[in-house]
Amino acid sequence: MSPMTQNETMSAVVIDEFGGQDQLKQRDVPMPEMTADQVIVKEKAAGINPVDWKTREGYLQPMFKWPFPIILGWDVAGVITEVGSNVTDWKVGDRVFARPATTRFGTYAEYTAVDANLLAPKPENISFEEAAAVPLAGLTAWQALFDHGHLQKGEKVFIHAGSGGVGSFAIQLAKSIGAYVITTTSSTNIDFVKALGADQVIDYHETDFTEVLKDIDLVVDTIGGEAQEKSVSILKHGSGRMVSITGTAAEKTASLAENRNVRFESIWLDPNGAELTKLANMLENGTLKVTLDSVYKFSAEGVAEAHDRSESHHALGKIVVRFK
Numbered sequence: 001m002s003p004m005t006q007n008e009t010m011s012a013v014v015i016d017e018f019g020g021q022d023q024l025k026q027r028d029v030p031m032p033e034m035t036a037d038q039v040i041v042k043e044k045a046a047g048i049n050p051v052d053w054k055t056r057e058g059y060l061q062p063m064f065k066w067p068f069p070i071i072l073g074w075d076v077a078g079v080i081t082e083v084g085s086n087v088t089d090w091k092v093g094d095r096v097f098a099r100p101a102t103t104r105f106g107t108y109a110e111y112t113a114v115d116a117n118l119l120a121p122k123p124e125n126i127s128f129e130e131a132a133a134v135p136l137a138g139l140t141a142w143q144a145l146f147d148h149g150h151l152q153k154g155e156k157v158f159i160h161a162g163s164g165g166v167g168s169f170a171i172q173l174a175k176s177i178g179a180y181v182i183t184t185t186s187s188t189n190i191d192f193v194k195a196l197g198a199d200q201v202i203d204y205h206e207t208d209f210t211e212v213l214k215d216i217d218l219v220v221d222t223i224g225g226e227a228q229e230k231s232v233s234i235l236k237h238g239s240g241r242m243v244s245i246t247g248t249a250a251e252k253t254a255s256l257a258e259n260r261n262v263r264f265e266s267i268w269l270d271p272n273g274a275e276l277t278k279l280a281n282m283l284e285n286g287t288l289k290v291t292l293d294s295v296y297k298f299s300a301e302g303v304a305e306a307h308d309r310s311e312s313h314h315a316l317g318k319i320v321v322r323f324k
Helices: 050-057 128-132 135-148 165-176 187-196 225-234 251-260 273-285 300-311
Strands: 004-015 025-032 038-048 076-083 095-098 111-115 119-121 156-159 180-185 200-203 218-221 241-244 263-266 292-297 318-322
Touching: 025 111, 038 095, 038 128, 038 135, 038 300, 050 300, 076 111, 076 128, 095 128, 095 273, 119 273, 128 292, 128 318, 135 165, 135 218, 135 241, 135 273, 156 165, 165 180, 165 187, 165 218, 165 318, 180 187, 187 200, 218 225, 225 241, 225 251, 241 251, 251 263, 292 300, 300 318
Parallel strands: 156 180, 156 218, 180 200, 218 241, 241 263, 292 318
Antiparallel strands: 004 025, 038 076, 038 111, 038 318, 076 095, 095 119
């Protein structure tokens, strides 16, 4: 069954081929058709993530062999307008947020179908824009730290790029369990990451982290490349772990890790409504906060501007698109 019907239409931003920001086109497309285990969400906001523009550029073709057109976007906050026949935990009118399953029918659209088990209730004390900023980056941080990194209270964790989307959540989550948190950022963002809870901050323009760090229990790699390879040398011999979220080939890093007798793992986010609900609870009680870098209007131009901001690698926190 196709996820979209041919009856009603909605506005979406799509790509018909891989390429630059000029490939983002706004047009009417068929409304999503839900399965019995899904709901339809009228979108209030959608998050922007590096995976969006990497997919747009064609970098992830080996992973996603999708036909065109493709609707990008895998973060949503909004209101349920329809509920599938098997869905019992949600009702029309519920305010929710989610990291939907990875399909070619993403969230750069007025409506989206979401598996019911991937939803979480939107915290009442944050906006739809703030909620849309959380799922992909927040779940990535959670899974890197806990599901794969097995971070424990009192351990030292080194988080690359602490002022970014994943980094800003990872600092707070690591601190919430009592870990000692170290991160890198530029001089202008030192106060920001300290306010999030970082115990030690390294200005990457001024200091090579390998010269000041050693015996680190866990590294969360958000950068890849040389920084990833160099991170092996600071891990605690025998028990250190590194989890990379970059999705880049890392054969050299894996070899270096094996030689040092440390564990290296490259992960891909697993959408998870139960874990997102835990994040929702932390947002509700104030132990987790959202930093919005910028909010753009939903249009081809707005999405292109949002991609441009994300591609600059200078965003402080998260980028989102707001619907009317």
